[in-house]
Amino acid sequence: xxxxxxxxxQAFREEVRSFFRDNxxxxxxxxxxxxxxxxxxxxxxxxxxxxxxxxxxxxxPKQYGGxxxxxxxxxxFNEELQSYPAPQPxxxxxxxxxPVIYTFGxxxxxxxxxxRIANVDDWWCQGFSEPGSGSDLASLKTKAExxxxxxIINGQKTWTTLAQHADMxxxxxxxxxxxxxxxxxxxxxxxxxxxxxxxxxxxxxxxGHEVNEVFFDDVEVPVENLIGExxxxxxxxxxxxxxxxxxxxxxxVSKERLRRIRDLAGKVESGGKPIIQDSAFREKxxxxxxxxxxxxxxxxxxxxxxxKHGKGKPNPASSVLKIKGxxxxxxxxxxxxxxxxxxxxxxxLHGDDGSNEAxxxxxxxxxxxxxxxxxxxxxGSNEIQRNIIAKAVLGL
Amino acid sequence: xxxxxxxxxxxxxxxxxxxxxxxxxxxQRKKYMKEKGGWSKAVWGKLAExxxxxxxxxxxxxxxxxxGVETMIVMEALGKALVxxxxxxxxxxxxxxxxxxxxxxxKAAHVPGIVDGSKTLAFAQLEKNSRxxxxxxxxxxxxxxxxxxxxxxxxxxxxxxxxxxxVVTARTKGNRRDTTGIGVFxxxxxxxxxxxxxxxxxxxxxxADITFTGVEVxxxxxxxxxxxxxxxxxxxxxxxxxxxxxxxxxxxxESLKTTVEYIKTRKQFGVAIGSFQSLQHRASDMFVxxxxxxxxxxxxxxxxxxxxxxxxxxxxAAAKAQIGKSLKFVGQQSIQLHGGxxxxxxxxxxHYFKRLTMIENTFGDTxxxxxxxxxxxxxx
Numbered sequence: 001x002x003x004x005x006x007x008x009x010q011a012f013r014e015e016v017r018s019f020f021r022d023n024x025x026x027x028x029x030x031x032x033x034x035x036x037x038x039x040x041x042x043x044x045x046x047x048x049x050x051x052x053x054x055x056x057x058x059x060x061p062k063q064y065g066g067x068x069x070x071x072x073x074x075x076x077f078n079e080e081l082q083s084y085p086a087p088q089p090x091x092x093x094x095x096x097x098x099p100v101i102y103t104f105g106x107x108x109x110x111x112x113x114x115x116r117i118a119n120v121d122d123w124w125c126q127g128f129s130e131p132g133s134g135s136d137l138a139s140l141k142t143k144a145e146x147x148x149x150x151x152i153i154n155g156q157k158t159w160t161t162l163a164q165h166a167d168m169x170x171x172x173x174x175x176x177x178x179x180x181x182x183x184x185x186x187x188x189x190x191x192x193x194x195x196x197x198x199x200x201x202x203x204x205x206x207x208g209h210e211v212n213e214v215f216f217d218d219v220e221v222p223v224e225n226l227i228g229e230x231x232x233x234x235x236x237x238x239x240x241x242x243x244x245x246x247x248x249x250x251x252x253v254s255k256e257r258l259r260r261i262r263d264l265a266g267k268v269e270s271g272g273k274p275i276i277q278d279s280a281f282r283e284k285x286x287x288x289x290x291x292x293x294x295x296x297x298x299x300x301x302x303x304x305x306x307x308k309h310g311k312g313k314p315n316p317a318s319s320v321l322k323i324k325g326x327x328x329x330x331x332x333x334x335x336x337x338x339x340x341x342x343x344x345x346x347x348x349l350h351g352d353d354g355s356n357e358a359x360x361x362x363x364x365x366x367x368x369x370x371x372x373x374x375x376x377x378x379x380g381s382n383e384i385q386r387n388i389i390a391k392a393v394l395g396l
Numbered sequence: 397x398x399x400x401x402x403x404x405x406x407x408x409x410x411x412x413x414x415x416x417x418x419x420x421x422x423x424q425r426k427k428y429m430k431e432k433g434g435w436s437k438a439v440w441g442k443l444a445e446x447x448x449x450x451x452x453x454x455x456x457x458x459x460x461x462x463x464g465v466e467t468m469i470v471m472e473a474l475g476k477a478l479v480x481x482x483x484x485x486x487x488x489x490x491x492x493x494x495x496x497x498x499x500x501x502x503k504a505a506h507v508p509g510i511v512d513g514s515k516t517l518a519f520a521q522l523e524k525n526s527r528x529x530x531x532x533x534x535x536x537x538x539x540x541x542x543x544x545x546x547x548x549x550x551x552x553x554x555x556x557x558x559x560x561x562x563v564v565t566a567r568t569k570g571n572r573r574d575t576t577g578i579g580v581f582x583x584x585x586x587x588x589x590x591x592x593x594x595x596x597x598x599x600x601x602x603x604a605d606i607t608f609t610g611v612e613v614x615x616x617x618x619x620x621x622x623x624x625x626x627x628x629x630x631x632x633x634x635x636x637x638x639x640x641x642x643x644x645x646x647x648x649x650e651s652l653k654t655t656v657e658y659i660k661t662r663k664q665f666g667v668a669i670g671s672f673q674s675l676q677h678r679a680s681d682m683f684v685x686x687x688x689x690x691x692x693x694x695x696x697x698x699x700x701x702x703x704x705x706x707x708x709x710x711x712x713a714a715a716k717a718q719i720g721k722s723l724k725f726v727g728q729q730s731i732q733l734h735g736g737x738x739x740x741x742x743x744x745x746x747h748y749f750k751r752l753t754m755i756e757n758t759f760g761d762t763x764x765x766x767x768x769x770x771x772x773x774x775x776x
Binding site: 006258279295320323395 | 398399400465659660673675676677681684691695714717766767769770771774
């Protein structure tokens with residue numbers, strides 16, 4: 001047992017860190033530190049910088065543009081990225097549809113889509129959830145009917161993150177109504193500008209516009225847009241969801257936020273002195289930092305294990321990372337609320353789509369707290385994660 | 397970065413697990429408890445035979461040169477089997493003082509007896525009002541000729557009833573809460589002026605309240621600098637905390653395993669109660685808590701080697717705080733999920749709960765260590 005990173009790993013961390021220092025646009029970083037949203041341009045600009053460096057799709061196989069890094073290097077890269085902070089790669093393209101395409105797609109699909117995903121020439125969104133299919137995803141109803149050389153798609157998706165920016169969608173559609181619910185689903189991709197696709201914004205409790213409803217009304221999609229085999233979509237969806245493992249703990253994100261809390265708590269007064277001098281607050285902050293340290297170690301255990309024994313099957317440890325990681329993220333936003341106290345209240349009517357520079361820094365703190373309630377809901381709610389642990393680990 | 401055991405460490409783990417599987421089931425433990433002193437000399441002898449009592453000592457001193465990971469392996473196994481024998485008091489703490497600051501003569505006098513199992517030690521540190529502050533020492537050691545005269549009262553000294561030698565913290569200078577002027581002394585338990593009041597503890601171990609009245613010891617009784625040994629005490633107690641973290645992980649593992657087995661077999665409403673989602677989620681949360689504890693136990697074990705004393709104790713404080721939270725949750729929920737049977741002396745789960753609970757209140761509880769981390773400026 002040894003906690004230390006090797007010399008090479010430390011040098012790699014330095015390399016990554018200095019690349020971020022030199023290349024992340026300062027405004028982008030500042031907005032992330034302040035908890036503001038970014039514009040589409042700001043995000044895409046950064047992702048292209050990353051892709052030019054060769055780090056845009058770091059975990060992909062080398063022949064598709066990946067880096068061939070070890071698990072520890074991936075860990076270091078993510079941690080530095082999250083805690084610098086810089087925007088994370090667009091998960092829907094890079095972590096979700098990309099791996100499905102290079103694993104199950106045909107050569108033509110790989111050639112057509114992968115380079116455009118890496119360079120964010122296409123912004124992808126995910127068409128999984130439906131109004132009636134949340135945690136019970138396999139009950140989805142959106143239908144794809146084969147007519148000649150086309151799929152005719154009808155139905156509705158929801159919680160479609162940043163669909164307003166998207167050029168492409170990957171969609172789970174029912175292609176066989178008679179099979180068992182998991183067996184009749186196919187994985188189909190198509191342009192968002194296809195005729196019959198309507199995007200309607202959902203305003204979330206933070207006032208933001210992150211998610212959407214997407215309606216399909218006789219959308220015509222060429223048959224070759226099916227990825228992999230017909231009716232095997234559920235397997236690909238499971239593959240895709242199990243792919244994202246250690247990143248979900250978002251340890252770097254919470255670290256960065258805790259640093260910010262410590263910084264602000266040294267400035268904001270309570271009882272005539274900085275709130276960091278209030279022992280009750282300080283101990284709460286320490287408690288959160290201790291939980292995060294434990295989570296970081298849990299994550300490192302998973303990383304080290306993958307490095308040694310390969311990724312293998314989806315690891316139930318990822319459920320631990322999801323549960324604890326989301327709880328800690330939520331606690332950090334609570335602590336921020338506590339730091340600013342009564343100044344959490346003012347609401348900026350202009351909202352924050354990334355362009356509202358006049359907004360006071362305090363105005364984003366309550367929305368961020370509201371918004372972070374989502375992290376224990378998305379990606380398989382924490383209750384679903386507990387089901388997974390109960391079954392896969394404890395054998396209940 | 398590596399969290400795997402070496403081949404040698406795996407063998408060590410197998411050997412102690414094997415020994416305890418053979419000689420330490422719950423029924424056997426009940427018998428050992430009734431032996432004189434409350435633990436088994438025979439088991440202690442077996443631990444000595446396997447070299448476990450000499451594990452952390454240098455080979456030159458008759459030991460096996462094991463490090464923090466080896467102690468972690470042993471303590472986890474002892475926790476899993478709910479072992480009563482005084483490994484912590486004798487090998488980890490008593491041995492710790494000898495390893496870090498003992499003179500050649502002191503080591504020669506004490507280490508062989510520890511290694512062969514013929515002698516045990518106890519750490520007389522806690523006082524009426526000191527609570528968890530190691531520097532809060534009212535017991536005095538006054539110079540007399542070349543030697544020292546010790547006066548004071550110590551409480552809840554684990555293995556105090558049986559120990560041959562007491563390791564006593566005493567003040568040679570200054571006031572009760574000064575951080576300097578504290579010494580550590582080796583005192584024969586049968587020295588004139590030592591009186592022991594012994595009792596079982598809540599978790600089935602044995603302890604004693606010990607009074608020192610004009611106890612005279614020689615100059616060679618002092619381990620380390622008799623006027624400035626707080627750093628030494630902190631170092632050894634940090635190692636004891638790390639050992640307790642590992643013991644707690646073993647206890648939690650076994651508690652969770654026992655509880656999951658129970659809810660898989662206990663039937664109500666015609667089905668195993670483990671088929672109910674509310675119980676499944678509780679058990680999953682116990683698993684999460686135990687994993688977080690295991691991570692911090694490993695972290696604390698590795699932090700034991702940190703050069704920087706401040707970083708070391710901050711990391712270990714964090715671990716003890718995390719483990720305190722985890723053990724409370726796992727312990728309490730183990731009882732809850734067992735239902736009524738968990739409330740009985742007859743079921744083993746309650747005994748695990750009690751040992752876990754006592755660990756929380758030893759060498760600093762969650763609040764105490766959380767405060768230390770907070771006062772040190774945090775952990776990020």
